[in-house]
Amino acid sequence: MFVTNGAYRLSFTTGGLLRAEAVAMAGLLVATPDAATARAQAVEWNLVQQRTAASTLRVTREVVQRLSELPPAGVELVAHGSVDDSRQLMWLAACLRYRFLRDFGREVVRDRLVSGRGIVGLADFDTFWNLQSSWVDALRDVADSTRSKLRQNTFRMLREAGLLDNENRVLPICPAPGVSAVVAAVGDELLLSFPIHDAQVAAFAGRDGAR
Incomplete structure (x- = not known):
């Protein structure tokens, strides 16, 4: 099982989900297993299609x-x-x-689905941030401008992932078997960061326990 790094990072201020860039990069990583070589080639070819060399380096790294x-x-x-x-x-x-993002997905986005409220508003982000900042120094010390960028990009990522619509209504998903297998590999609890119903969680747990 993969274990996520415990560091509390807040560097997702721009770029959104980066899905298209990731698809291209993943294809290169599959074809070129050495990550350092693949990364160097991606920068050389501007695989992430950025306008400047600095942006290419930054987005490729991310x-x-x-x-x-x-x-x-x-x-x-x-x-x-x-x-x-x-x-x-x-x-x-x-x-x-x-x-x-993991905690916001679980404690706000999925909660809106299972509670029947169905919409995640900007105020929900601020409320969650304020609650978290009572014990996370990294949040408490963030400038207002950075917090605003993080809020904007969080909602952008959720929309690009197909988890919210343009009116911020929560869109329930049903992960395909391949996605479910990857979730199981990194940790079943990550399933709760997606907007899925309790019955799906129970079915997933039962399937995982049967293996």
Whole structure:
């Protein structure tokens, strides 16, 4: 089982889910197993299609770091799976890398689904941030401008992952077997960072326990 790093990172201020960039990068990683070589080639070819050399380096690094949170089967599925597979796996990768997103997905997004409220508003982000900042120094010390960028990008990522619509209504998902297998590999609790119903969680737990 893969274990996520415990560091509380807050570097997801721009770029959104980076799904298209990750699909291209994952394909290169599958074809070129040596990560350092693949990363160097991605920068040389501007695989992430940025306008400046600095942006190419920054975005390539971010995409590689997110993909590195996934097991090999996850990287393979990002490269060659469906659009929904890659969306869901890149949300999983973001949750693994960024504890704030993992917790927000579980405690706010999924909660709105199972409670029947169905909408996640900007105020919900602020409320959650304020509660978390009572015990997380990294949140308490963030400038207002950075907090605003993080809020904007969190909602962008949720929409790009297919978990919220444009009116911020929660969209329940049903992960495909391949995605479910990757979730099981990194930790069953990560399933709770997706908007899925309790019956799906119970079915997933039963299937996992039967193996």
